């Protein structure tokens with residue numbers, strides 16, 4: 001029932017993990033939140049928490065990165081039932097792409113309708129500043145170009161279709177909601193909208209790579225999110241994602257700047273309260289099919 005799978009999990013394996021979780025809590029989440037590097041504080045906003053360490057959840061991978069606590073938190077945000085991943089999984093941790101995206105299928109089977117993903121990213125757009133929040137309007141899936149797509153392999157129609165559309169991956173209504181809520185909170189000066197490019201990591205990019213990515217149309221570069229978005233859309237959940245620009249990508253050979261994880265975590269800490277307010281306010285205003293009142 002709970003195999004030590006090296007790659008993908010079957011529908012039944014995902015169902016078993018979801019049922020295991022459902023048996024331990026009466027909370028039925030409608031919103032799933034994924035916290036990026038240094039942004040785990042988002043989970044603290046949840047009330048009436050029921051918390052699971054990833055290592056105790058059947059089939060779940062384990063977090064290995066500083067800034068990703070490795071806890072799955074059920075709770076409510078202003079009365080709305082949510083589930084929050086305090087820590088995500090990355091390709092560079094050595095997990096197959098099907099494994100790092102497993103939580104999206106678990107979310108779906110738990111009843112989640114909307115997924116909100118956050119990440120830390122390097123700013124390629126020269127107008128961006130450290131601390132800006134970029135609403136992701138589209139992505140470039142670099143590992144996908146080389147065939148590393150989480151949907152590669154046999155397709156189970158119970159999750160979704162063989163060839164899912166991705167031109168509508170990022171829900172436009174939710175992007176507008178984020179803009180509206182951001183404006184109401186007084187965040188407009190540091191809110192942007194742009195294209196996120198995922199690479200495999202863990203090495204940060206060279207100067208030539210950053211220049212190339214910018215020319216290709218990317219505004220920010222990171223090591224996550226896109227795989228989760230593809231799997232979440234494949235199984236029919238609405239998706240909203242945003243990047244915190246934690247550092248400027250180095251684009252100039254005269255620059256003394258060096259990308260580093262400490263700066264990433266530090267910027268996350270500085271903006272965490274504002275991100276928390278933005279996500280909380282959005283969650284209370286997202287409409288769902290289910291009557292959760």
Ligand SMILES: O=P(O)(O)O[C@@H]1C[C@H](O)[C@@H](CO)O1
Nearest residue numbers: 036037119120223224261264
């Ligand atoms: O999980 P995210 O995408 O927020 O984490 C980014 C990418 C690397 O894991 C790390 C680099 O500092 O932050």
